[in-house]
Amino acid sequence: MRGTVVSSAALPFDIAPILGAVEYRAPATGSFDRAALLAALGDADALICLLTVAVDEALLEAAPGLRVVANFAVGYDNVDVAAATRRGVAVANTPGALTEATADFTFALLLGAARRLAEGDRLVRSGAWTGWAPGQHLGADVFGAELGLIGFGRIGQAVARRARGFSMTVRYTNGSGAVAPADQAHGAVRVELDELLARSDVVSLHCPLTPATRHIIDAAALAAMKPGAVLVNTARGACVDEAALVAALDRGHLGAAGLDVFEHEPAVPAPLRACARVLLAPHAGSATTTARRRMAETCARAVRAALDGRAPETVVNPEIYQT
Structure with a gap:
């Protein structure tokens, strides 16, 4: 599996062994601002994003080769799932991990x-x-x-x-x-x-x-x-x-x-x-080392599956894989 994976934020866990042979782009610390994220997504195949990232028409337009969005959260109200589905982009989340x-x-x-x-x-x-x-x-x-x-x-x-x-x-x-x-x-x-x-x-x-x-x-x-x-x-x-x-x-x-x-x-x-x-509290419900690591690994597995042409286990719009 090859491709380009962009993470909207620095993740404190090593997901490279799961992603495999991909180019991985992420900020050294913190998060990309909106402009930097859109620029990084120009030739990206996959996006791992936080719930603070609006995955809308503008973002999808800036990433014409995008195949999967892995949302680092259970909820995905930040993602326009209908727009992603129209473009054949899989959307995945992290149920169970937290x-x-x-x-x-x-x-x-x-x-x-x-x-x-x-x-x-x-x-x-x-x-x-x-x-x-x-x-x-x-x-x-x-x-x-x-x-x-x-x-x-x-x-x-x-x-x-x-x-x-x-x-x-x-x-x-x-x-x-x-x-x-x-x-x-x-x-x-x-x-x-x-x-x-x-x-x-x-x-x-x-x-x-x-x-x-x-x-x-x-x-x-x-x-x-x-x-x-x-x-x-x-x-x-x-x-x-x-x-x-x-x-x-x-x-x-x-x-x-x-x-x-x-x-x-x-x-x-x-x-x-x-x-x-x-x-x-500062949105800390999932803030344990174990839960956050599982969330990162779940996102990485979703990306790997999508880039391999398989439906991620946590996909929320499986209809894009139906023939």
Whole structure:
């Protein structure tokens, strides 16, 4: 297999043994800016890209020989899949590579937000802590709480498995409207969104970003949640109306929130940063060495398969291989 592979960003893992005999272009550090990336793609056969890269008509036009886009993420809302399909370009992602890491991180945010860990950390660091007091930093119970999952794919199901250890009641809703085959194994029950919001002590998002899920948590959804409930988002920032979330927290309707993603990241609105009851993380759900290495290797295997004329195992538009 020969060809030219471009990575939009420097990867901290050696994928050369998987790629084989290709020319590999990547920035020495950081990421290519848009102009440099388009220039590098002029004669490229494959692109490995981060979710911050818009794979749109302009990029595809700049890379007429492109055969595959391997997105270094599970979600691929940054890729115009229809445009890629029209051009015969395979699009692949990294499902499974980061499932357990992201589920772990979801529970870290859930526990941290419910028990106000960031606030406690700031208090101790400030030197203003005066010692234990019965009413200090009271949070919400997690053990035995009711958990609502918006989205019940690999990550949602992994979160449900962890919830069993906390004796949580788990309900979920998904875009397809179908009952997930694994729901009984995880002790989860499918409900409609309005019931999930009304009954859950914790609502956690695990859905892809689509027109239907953009701002699925808006002012009306937040008002429908239990007073004192906790919201966790490790999916996509635009699934939550951030201004409405701040308003719900400021008026005391919600107890707390734990957010790993933001609508216009890395920009985070000042009111959200100033809100004491929000635990903020820098899109770190998959940030373990094991998960990120698996993501890099999954992308490399997808590139190699496509350049060999095979459909990558993680292809999201397999129709281009149908004859």
